[in-house]
Amino acid sequence: xxxxxxxxxxxxxxxxxxxxxxxxxxxxxxxxxxxxxxxxxxxxxxxxxxxxxxxxxxxxxxxxxxxxxxxxxxxxxxxxxxxxxxxxxxxxxxxxxxxxxxxxxxxxxxxxxxxxxxxxxxxxxxxxxxxxxxxxxxxxxxxxxxxxxxxxxxxxxxxxxxxxxxxxxxxxxxxxxxxxxxxxxxxxxxxxxxxxxxxxxxxxxxxxxxxxxxxxxxxxxxxxxxxxxxxxxxxxxxxxxxxxxxxxxxxxxxxxxxxxxxxxxxxxxxxxxxxxxxxxxxxxxxxxxxxxxxxxxxxxxxxxxxxxxxxxxxxxxxxxxxxxxxxxxxxxxxxxxxxxxxxxxxxxxxxxxxxxxxxxxxxxxxxxxxxxxxxxxxxxxxxxxxxxxxxxxxxxxxxxxxxxxxxxx
Amino acid sequence: xxxxxxxxxxxxxxxxxxxxxxxxxxxxxxxxxxxxxxxxxxxxxxxxxxxxxxxxxxxxxxxxxxxxxxxxxxxxxxxxxxxxxxxxxxxxxxxxxxxxxxxxxxxxxxxxxxxxxxxxxxxxxxxxxxxxxxxxxxxxxxxxxxxxxxxxxxxxxxxxxxxxxxxxxxxxxxxxxxxxxxxxxxxxxxxxxxxxxxxxxxxxxxxxxxxxxxxxxxxxxxxxxxxxxxxxxxxxxxxxxxxxxxxxxxxxxxxxxxxxxxxxxxxxxxxxxxxxxxxxxxxxxxxxxxxxxxxxxxxxxxxxxxxxxxxxxxxxxxxxxxxxxxxxxxxxxxxxxxxxxxxxxxxxxxxxxxxxxxxxxxxxxxxxxxxxxxxxxxxxxxxxxxxxxxxxxxxxxxxxxxxxxxxx
Numbered sequence: 001x002x003x004x005x006x007x008x009x010x011x012x013x014x015x016x017x018x019x020x021x022x023x024x025x026x027x028x029x030x031x032x033x034x035x036x037x038x039x040x041x042x043x044x045x046x047x048x049x050x051x052x053x054x055x056x057x058x059x060x061x062x063x064x065x066x067x068x069x070x071x072x073x074x075x076x077x078x079x080x081x082x083x084x085x086x087x088x089x090x091x092x093x094x095x096x097x098x099x100x101x102x103x104x105x106x107x108x109x110x111x112x113x114x115x116x117x118x119x120x121x122x123x124x125x126x127x128x129x130x131x132x133x134x135x136x137x138x139x140x141x142x143x144x145x146x147x148x149x150x151x152x153x154x155x156x157x158x159x160x161x162x163x164x165x166x167x168x169x170x171x172x173x174x175x176x177x178x179x180x181x182x183x184x185x186x187x188x189x190x191x192x193x194x195x196x197x198x199x200x201x202x203x204x205x206x207x208x209x210x211x212x213x214x215x216x217x218x219x220x221x222x223x224x225x226x227x228x229x230x231x232x233x234x235x236x237x238x239x240x241x242x243x244x245x246x247x248x249x250x251x252x253x254x255x256x257x258x259x260x261x262x263x264x265x266x267x268x269x270x271x272x273x274x275x276x277x278x279x280x281x282x283x284x285x286x287x288x289x290x291x292x293x294x295x296x297x298x299x300x301x302x303x304x305x306x307x308x309x310x311x312x313x314x315x316x317x318x319x320x321x322x323x324x325x326x327x328x329x330x331x332x333x334x335x336x337x338x339x340x341x342x343x344x345x346x347x348x349x350x351x352x353x354x355x356x357x358x359x360x361x362x363x364x365x366x367x368x369x370x371x372x373x374x375x376x377x378x379x380x381x382x383x384x385x386x387x388x389x390x391x392x393x394x395x396x397x398x399x400x401x402x403x404x405x406x407x408x409x
Numbered sequence: 410x411x412x413x414x415x416x417x418x419x420x421x422x423x424x425x426x427x428x429x430x431x432x433x434x435x436x437x438x439x440x441x442x443x444x445x446x447x448x449x450x451x452x453x454x455x456x457x458x459x460x461x462x463x464x465x466x467x468x469x470x471x472x473x474x475x476x477x478x479x480x481x482x483x484x485x486x487x488x489x490x491x492x493x494x495x496x497x498x499x500x501x502x503x504x505x506x507x508x509x510x511x512x513x514x515x516x517x518x519x520x521x522x523x524x525x526x527x528x529x530x531x532x533x534x535x536x537x538x539x540x541x542x543x544x545x546x547x548x549x550x551x552x553x554x555x556x557x558x559x560x561x562x563x564x565x566x567x568x569x570x571x572x573x574x575x576x577x578x579x580x581x582x583x584x585x586x587x588x589x590x591x592x593x594x595x596x597x598x599x600x601x602x603x604x605x606x607x608x609x610x611x612x613x614x615x616x617x618x619x620x621x622x623x624x625x626x627x628x629x630x631x632x633x634x635x636x637x638x639x640x641x642x643x644x645x646x647x648x649x650x651x652x653x654x655x656x657x658x659x660x661x662x663x664x665x666x667x668x669x670x671x672x673x674x675x676x677x678x679x680x681x682x683x684x685x686x687x688x689x690x691x692x693x694x695x696x697x698x699x700x701x702x703x704x705x706x707x708x709x710x711x712x713x714x715x716x717x718x719x720x721x722x723x724x725x726x727x728x729x730x731x732x733x734x735x736x737x738x739x740x741x742x743x744x745x746x747x748x749x750x751x752x753x754x755x756x757x758x759x760x761x762x763x764x765x766x767x768x769x770x771x772x773x774x775x776x777x778x779x780x781x782x783x784x785x786x787x788x789x790x791x792x793x794x795x796x797x798x799x800x801x802x803x804x805x806x807x808x809x810x811x812x813x814x815x816x817x
Contacts, residue, residue, distance in 0.1 A: 018695060018699060018702075021691055021695040022691075022695060025688050025691045028687060028691070029688065069570070072571075073524070073525070074523040074524045075523050075524070076523060104518060104520075104524075104527055106516065106582065106583075106584055108584040110588065111481055112478075112481040112483045112484065112485075112516070112584075113482070113484075113516045113583070114482075115516055115517075115518060115527020115528070116527070159481060169584070169590075171518065171590055173518065173525030175522075175523070176522055179520065179582040179590065179592060264756075272443070272447070275439070276443070276688060279436050279439050279443070279685070279688055279692070280688055282432050282433075282435060282439070283688075283691060283692040283695055286429055286432045286433060286692065290429060293426070294702075294703070
C-alpha cells in the first residue's frame with residue numbers, strides 16, 4: 001500500500017501545473033461551502049442567542065395549548081405557577097426561574113399608537129439576569145411590585161418622542177376580550193442597539209399585569225435561566241417529565257419558523273456549493289483522463305510486469321483521492337482561517353434589520369462560525385467527489401491490453 | 410497563414426480528444442447554467458416581492474401630508490391629508506393615472522378571548538380600482554361596500570389562526586386622533602387570500618368612512634394611493650401633483666428599504682458569480698494546458714515549418730473560443746430549462762418564514778427570465794474563458810522549436 005501511495009504521489013507531481021490548477025478548483029469549491037456553512041451557523045447562533053438574551057430565559061414553561069399559538073401570546077394562565085417555579089428550581093442546571101405574563105397591547109403617546117408585546121416580570125428575580133436591566137441608559141429598571149411603571153426601549157422612546165419620567169398610555173389585552181387602558185410613567189429606557197426589536201417590547205411588573213389583565217395571582221409563563229447555553233435539551237427533558245401537564249420549550253421549539261428559514265437557506269446554499277464542487281470535479285476527471293492517455297505505454301509496462309487491472313484501478317483512484325485530500329486539507333485550512341478571521345471581524349448586516357423580526361434578531365453584524373466538524377465533513381465530501389471523478393479514468397486505464405498499450409506512441 | 414485555416418486547425422484539435430473537449434465544454438456549460446439559474450431566481454424573487462408590494466401596499470405613487478410619518482402611523486389631523494377627495498379628483502383627471510383612492514392607516518389590536526394581535530386597520534374606498542387585486546382574491550363572503558358601518562374584511566390566514574369565520578365578530582381596539590381608546594365589535598364580511606402571507610396575516614380592511622369615524626379623523630386620510638398605467642410615469646406624475654403641503658412619493662421611495670436590501674444582497678451574489686467563473690476559468694486553463702503538453706512535438710513541427718509564436722497563440726485562443734462558445738450555448742440551454750422549472754415550480758420558503766418577514770412574498774419563490782442579465786453572464790463567461798487560455802497559449806507560443814521537436 002505504501003508503495004502505491006508513493007507512486008501515486010509521484011505521479012501527481014510529474015505535471016505540477018496541471019495538478020495545482022485542479023487543486024485550485026477544489027480548494028475554491030471547499031472554501032465556498034465552508035463560507036455558506038459559517039454564514040448559516042453564525043446567523044443561527046446569533047438569532048437564538050439574541051432571542052434568549054432579549055426575550056429572556058433559555059427555557060419557558062407554558063400552559064397546554066400555548067405552543068401552537070406562541071406568536072400570538074395567548075393568555076393561558078398556569079394553574080399553579082408557584083409549584084412550577086419550585087419544581088424548576090430543583091433542577092441542577094437552573095440558576096433562576098421567574099413568573100411572567102405576556103400579552104399584546106398598544107402603547108401610545110401624543111405621537112401615535114404602536115402595537116407592542118407586553119412582558120410582565122418579577123424584577124426582584126429577573127433583574128440580575130435581564131439584559132434590559134444591564135442596559136438601562138436613562139432612569140432605572142423596574143422595582144418589585146411597583147404599579148403604573150413601564151420600562152421601554154430606546155427605539156420605542158424615539159418613536160414616541162418620550163424620555164424617562166414621561167407618561168404614556170398602555171393598552172393591554174386582558175383575559176376575556178376586553179382591553180385595559182392605563183396611563184403609566186416611564187421609569188427607565190433600555191438601549192440594546194437593536195431599535196427594530198426595542199420597538200416591539202415593553203416591560204411592566206407582574207403585580208401590575210395581574211391586576212390590569214384579570215389574572216390575580218396567576219402567570220402565563222415561567223421563564224427559566226440556565227447556567228450554560230446548549231444544556232437546554234437535557235433540562236427540557238427532565239422538566240417535561242416533572243411537569244407533564246405543561247409545555248416546556250426552548251426558543252428552538254417555540255419559534256420553529258426561525259429554524260425553518262435557516263434550513264431552507266442551508267438547503268439552497270448547500271445545493272449551490274455541491275454544484276460548484278461538481279464543476280471542480282470535472283477538472284479532476286479531465287486531469288485524470290489526460291494522465292491515462294499520457295501514460296498508456298507506462299500502463300503497458302506495468303501490466304507486462306504483472307500488475308493487475310484491479311491494481312491499476314487502485315493506483316488511479318489513489319491519485320484522484322490524493323488530489324481530493326490535498327484539496328480538502330488546503331481548502332479546509334484556508335476556509336477555516338478565513339472563517340476564523342470573519343468570525344472576529346463580522347460581516348455588516350445592519351441593512352437587513354428592517355426586514356422583519358428574524359433578520360432584526362441577527363443583529364447589526366453577522367459573525368460566521370464553522371466548527372472543526374463542519375470542516376471535516378465538508379472536506380470528506382470533497383475527497384469523495386474527487387475519488388468518484390477518477391473512477392472512470394481508472395477504469396479506462398485498467399482496461400488497456402498490455403501488448404497494445406506497449407505499442408502506443 | 411490565413412486566419413480561417415487557424416480556425417479549422419483549432420476545431421480539429423478539439424476533435425482529437427473529444428472526451429476532454431466535451432468535459433471542458435460541460436464545465437463551462439454547468440458553470441454558466443448555475444449562474445443563469447441563480448440570477449434568474451434572484452431577479453424573480455426581487456421582482457415578485459416588489460410587484461406584490463406595489464399591488465397590495467404602496468401603489469405606484471402616494472400623496473401624503475408633509476409631516477406624515479409612515480413609521481408612526483400618525484392619526485393627528487396635522488399629519489393627515491385634509492382634502493383627500495379633492496386631490497383624488499385632480500389625480501384621476503391625469504391621463505397617466507389608472508386609479509386614485511384615499512386610504513387611512515390605523516395601528517390596531519384585534520382580540521379574541523385569549524389572544525390579541527397587533528395589526529394594521531386599513532380604511533379603504535371599496536369601489537376604487539386600487540383594491541381590485543384584493544377583491545379578486547376573495548375566498549369567502551362578500552367584498553365591502555362603501556356605506557357599510559359594521560363590516561370588515563381580513564385575510565383568511567389571520568381569521569383561521571384566530572378561529573374566526575365570515576359572519577363572526579372581530580373586536581378591534583384603536584387609539585383615536587385624540588389619544589383615547591376606542592373599541593368596536595365589527596362583523597367579518599369576507600376573507601381574502603392575496604397570496605402574500607405577511608399581508609394576509611396583518612391587514613384588516615374596512616370602509617374609509619367607518620375608519621374615519623372610528624378614529625375621529627373626520628374626512629382626513631393618511632395618504633392618497635395612486636395606480637398608474639405605466640410604472641415609469643411615477644416621477645412625472647409626482648412632480649405634477651406635488652405642493653408645499655403635500656409630498657408625492659413614488660414606488661421607488663416607498664419600497665426603498667426593500668430595494669436597498671436587495672442591492673446589498675446583490676453584491677454578495679456578485680461575489681458568488683465571480684467564484685463560479687473563476688472555477689470555470691481554472692478548468693479551461695487546465696484543459697488547454699494539457700492540450701499544449703500533449704502536442705509539444707507538434708508545436709515544434711509547426712514552428713519548424715515557419716509558424717510564428719503569435720499564430721500558435723492565436724490557434725490556442727481559437728480553441729478556447731470554440732470551447733467557450735459551445736459551452737455557453739449548452740449552458741444557456743441547461744440554464745433556461747432550470748429557470749423555466751424554477752419559474753413554474755418554484756422553491757418553497759416555508760410559510761412561517763414568509764409571514765414573519767416584511768417582504769411581500771407568498772410561500773413559494775419563483776425565478777424569472779432576465780435576458781439582459783443572462784446575456785451579460787454569457788459574455789463574461791466567454792471573456793473569462795479567453796482570459797484563462799492566455800497562459801496555456803503563451804506557454805505554447807514560447808516553446809523553442811528544436812527542444813519542442815524533441816518533446817521537451
